[in-house]
Amino acid sequence: MGTSNTFNIHFWLNLSKRNGDLAPIYARITVNGKRAEISLQKQTSVTFWDTKLKQTNLRSTEGKALNTYLDQVYTKLLTCNTELSDEFNVVTAQSVKARFLGLDESNKTLLELVSYHNEKMEGILKPGTLKNYYTTEKSIKIFLINKKKTPDLLLKQINYSFIIDFEHYLRKGSSLQNSNSLNNNGIMKHLERLRKLMNFALDLGWLEKNPFARYRLKFRKFEKQFLTKEELKIIENTDLKNSKLQTVSDIFIFACYTGLSYIDIKNLHRNNIVKGIDGSDWIFTQRAKNEQKVKVPLLPTPLRLLNKYNLHAELNNGKLLPVYSNQKVNSYLKDIATLLKIPKHLTFHSARHTFATSVTLANGVPIETVSKMLGHTKITTTQIYARVLEEKISSDIEILRSRLG
Incomplete structure (x- = not known):
């Protein structure tokens, strides 16, 4: 579980990027002597920076808000370290940094998965098949914005309920382009591609459970036209x-x-x-x-x-x-x-x-x-x-x- 790792968090001012009396604040993570640094996208007065307490001495509202933010960052970094250890992952300064920034595999999003899939499948899937995945991607984006009120979603947030909601939204079709032509089998094709994307995420290790495990695609059989x-x-x-x-x-x-x-x-x-x-x-x-x-x-x-x-x-x-x-x-x-x-x-x-x-x-x-x-x-x-x-x-x-x- 990595309990023997030495772990340290240090806040510091990057004076090499100083602008007058202001300098950007960085967090340095050290695990077993190896470091990783994170820009916190904040800056403060060099004059009022306490090098021992690793926070500002400013008593203003801005100073108090900055110290509160640094406490939150400190707590979040500790949590990232604990999570990685509890998940039996190899804990390094870089892995803690990735978890903090949401760049590790457990924080991959649905649209990141779709983009990665389409990029890697170019030249492998037939152009027509890949074009269908882009169409499904477009439907997912519209669904996320209009129904879920979010531009993206973490993969670990996708569950059976998400699939049912997506199916229902496709059946309503009121906000989808050319929705009138989307029949039952067209909807099932979108869901079939989404299921394949979830399987792809499982293979990549980006997802632990398959949300489609209990979902069944419901294709309807139609007699195809032919000439006598x-x-x-x-x-x-x-x-x-x-x-x-x-x-x-x-x-x-x-x-x-x-x-x-x-x-x-x-x-x-x-x-x-x-x-x-x-x-x-x-x-x-x-x-x-x-x-x-x-x-x-x-x-x-x-x-x-x-x-x-x-x-x-x-x-x-x-x-x-x-x-x-x-x-x-x-x-x-x-x-x-x-x-x-x-x-x-x-x-x-x-x-x-x-x-x-x-x-x-x-x-x-x-x-x-x-x-x-x-x-x-x-x-x-x-x-x-x-x-x-x-x-x-x-x-x-x-x-x-x-x-x-």
């Missing part, structure tokens, strides 16, 4: 008069027949088109999300689209397809669905679901093969995409009937 075979054919066979809508339609159809995500299609280069094991053209690439290698044989439709945009690749250093921003693509897809009277909320990710459901599984491609082409690390992830269609059920049962005679 008939709806996919409608989009394929429609010649849109608007060139931008037609381009987005082409890229979306390409995704429906390859299963590639938005960013993977945006990054697709002619070097990614290679001859596969069967001598046909395949896409060989690596998913941006999880760096899994993906190998997808090119069906006739995506091959036709690559040929259509061959000039684009020539003029853009081999980038195969003209892909707008994700926001614009999703906006144009909404227009396309309205124009073609497809009663679904389409996003670019719908193409990935369409590939898994209507293009592959509904046509008898085994789920293991689909999982490989989608670049999933676990087949359970593919099962989220896979829909058991009535048509497929009917087909499978028909086969069963024939086998049963």
Whole structure:
């Protein structure tokens, strides 16, 4: 417990920084002969400084207030020394100083943790993931100011009640920017990131207990939109008069027949088109999300689209397809669905679901093969995409009937 440490506190005037009759007051901590000095951000008259009592002789109100402050500093430094000793920490002059100034690990704050995490995770987490942490940071700051009436909070002050209050505040959403679009799962994503931050603090030794130990995230399952075979054919066979809508339609159809995500299609280069094991053209690439290698044989439709945009690749250093921003693509897809009277909320990710459901599984491609082409690390992830269609059920049962005679 460090009870054998020699500990001493000494107040002194730093005469090297003297300005006329005034000099700044410092506290010197000595532990086992090793020193650390702290500027107390106070100054007093050199003439009236008592070098024995280590305080001012001024009898004025200011003099009495200064001596009271020095007594408080003395008491706080003694407390810091005791706390470190009771916590079985190595007690040094520097560790007492850090505890006094609130710079040691037990006095880390929530926003210090968030900043440290985001700084250290740059280059490790994907830019999109890191961007989400910055969004969560912004929500935390707004919550602290508006609800907790403080710019920051010590990590050791975060408890189960804090999490519940944060969730409730996000659900109210009255003071959050774009709060109307924050649904239950969006709220859970914020809390999921906060939970990961708390785990990060535990790993760093900045936190002793996990406030999320008894909290359960409450995600709601939603059926993701995908196109049926008939709806996919409608989009394929429609010649849109608007060139931008037609381009987005082409890229979306390409995704429906390859299963590639938005960013993977945006990054697709002619070097990614290679001859596969069967001598046909395949896409060989690596998913941006999880760096899994993906190998997808090119069906006739995506091959036709690559040929259509061959000039684009020539003029853009081999980038195969003209892909707008994700926001614009999703906006144009909404227009396309309205124009073609497809009663679904389409996003670019719908193409990935369409590939898994209507293009592959509904046509008898085994789920293991689909999982490989989608670049999933676990087949359970593919099962989220896979829909058991009535048509497929009917087909499978028909086969069963024939086998049963």
